[in-house]
Amino acid sequence: MSFQYGVQQERDWNALSNDEFRQIIRHEFEAHYPSHLRYPPRRLRWHENKDWYLRMAAKGWIAPNWPVEYGGMGLSPAKLLIFYEECERWGIARFQDHGILMLGPLLIKWGTEEQRRRYLPKILSCEEIWCQGYSEPDAGSDLASLKTTAVLEGDEFVITGQKIWTTLAQDATHMFLLARTDPHVKKQQGISFLLLDLNQKGVTIRPIRDIAGHEEFCEVFLDGARTHVSNLVGGLNNGWTVAKSLLGFERIHIGSPKMPEYGLTILENVARACGAWDDPVFRDKYAFLKLDVAHLADAYNHYAGIVIRGEPLGSDVSYLKIWATETFQRIADLIVETAGPFAAIRGPVKIGNSEIDILATFYKARPPTIYGGTNEIQRNIIAQQVLNLPRR
């Protein structure tokens, strides 16, 4: 392949031993990641962490999950797991990375050569930042009932509708979205996957302020927004299949034990600062949660092993998401309980010699049980597809 998607990889990462690879990644993170951006209490905006990600782009490390021929690091599953583990270990804040995590792999699987050459290089260089336009006001858990329409006029789709809960759309230049292209068939069969430039007059982006006081997601109004027919991915009315075709780590990442492990560290800090660490009632609750996290890690390692061996994952993997996110919530709730009156103060609180943002974890723990398919939807899926319980 002569086309150059991104910068050349400096070496064949998979030829290194796991330990050597981990040391290289860890050294880069520890030496260069800005310490004031570690474990931020909210999602950072592009202007806050772009220096870091432009550095990653220049090094060729922006897309560890993409094949080398498309400008990624081409990491084997085992190495990719290490890369993510090191990111989480060092508390590296994500940017609006849907282009890297979702769109890139989908274009590599479903896109045309022309689409790949047009879009992948600018995802890699961070010139174009992508957001995901799936949810709508009346299409949340029942995503397939989405109403946004895309009507072909000449060689352009004209898109009309409203997207919501669009993470960091205010930082994005483009959106990949699902829109209805055939209203007359079964709802999943009339949906197409489209790419859209947000910089046009038919697009209005309005940030939504959340209860933590942050603006991490948006409403996106599409009023006759236009995109060329060449921006249809995976064929007309095939969007549901395209959107559902996530593989490997994208499916288990949300069930990683790192978030609750980090929560336990904060819980310990709070308990020590508040004098609860040696209280037997606290210790019993802490032990319970510590084992909940330890066993999540045991289960996660089992599924990571399946991905690493290149074997297919079953629907049962969804329970990792349920357990990881609900365990994180229980930890967050115990942080609040343990902090007593300090939990009535927003932002970093001075307790003795420590300064801890008590409510940051409380707020951070709420969205994960809702996004990526609510935990209730995950339970429906497991009940019917894994436990073979009858549908209504």
Add this chain to the structure above:
Amino acid sequence: MNEGNETLALLRETVARTVPFDGDRIRRVRGQTPDFDRSVWRRMAEQGWFSILIPEEDGGLGLGLEAAATVAEQLGMSCAPEPFVMAGVLVPALLARMTDRQMRNEQLPPLLAGDRIVSFAWQSPNGSLNPVDTEIRATKLSDGISLSGRCRFVTPADPDAFILLARSPEGLLLASVPRELVAAHRVLESGPDGVFTAQLTLSGLRLPRSAILMEGEDVGLVVGDALNCAVIAQSAELCGLMQRAFSMTLDYLRTRHQFGVPIGSFQALQHRCVDLFIQQELARHATAAAIRAAGQGVTGRKLALAASSAKARAAYAATLITTQAIQLHGAIGFTDEYDLGLYVNRTARLAASLGNAAWHRRRYADLSEGA
């Protein structure tokens, strides 16, 4: 690794064939003496299951804890009353760690052949799981020792011999005691599954020097490691029990109709089942992780951590699943006639013996601090 997996799959099949679930058999032997089936025990011996943890140079199979746990898990699925973990894992694990080779050569052959069933009597009447808390006192005499004190929760309750853990002024020791010598000092207590435990009260029981199997500072470590291996195997047995109880419940929800539909189609019940499924899977993976740790040869504190991690989850999950299984079945689940109750009762015993979930959670927390 593939070869190992095949061996285990074969072993699993053999266990299912040799000791299948048999509700009539379980109901027949419960509350009797013996409270299990000696002929089944001999068949288990013929398969070599008591030799699994014994190194090959001592005449064993040297297969390790993973194989022993596989047998235990499958016996859990069959809800077998045979005391495999107590007499087929714990005691061999203990004897395999004896430093005196001649002692091993004398003790092991009849045990591995299934001709001689040995119980380990170690637990203090107050239920402490710490070997140093044993209340049996040993006094050295010119020609042997004298044992006094009480010990409880001894399983199997009616063996051919006991190994007693005792404390002498010099430290812990293990002594072999034939059943005749303690028969008169034994009180049986019945468990929820109709299996007994024994309480032994000794006052000045005299034994020759040759009865001492091991003494010295290693005894505490040896006993601790053997108990932790048994706890891991017991966690696997609990996994087997909960898996069967859960699959019986799912079958019931698929077939039981009310309001004109299978009750398993109700979302409230489906979601509860998913929560039970999560606990079952966590128990499976926590136990597998403990088995892996043991397979890597960890001992002492690290083995204790692995064992407590597994048992804390397995006991919690099995208790939750079996009790919820009663609720999901409705009244039929509370009858003795329906097989679910056998699983509930066996789980109740295993969850409470060798440390319950709360005890293992505490030990896990204490041991992991500063790790």
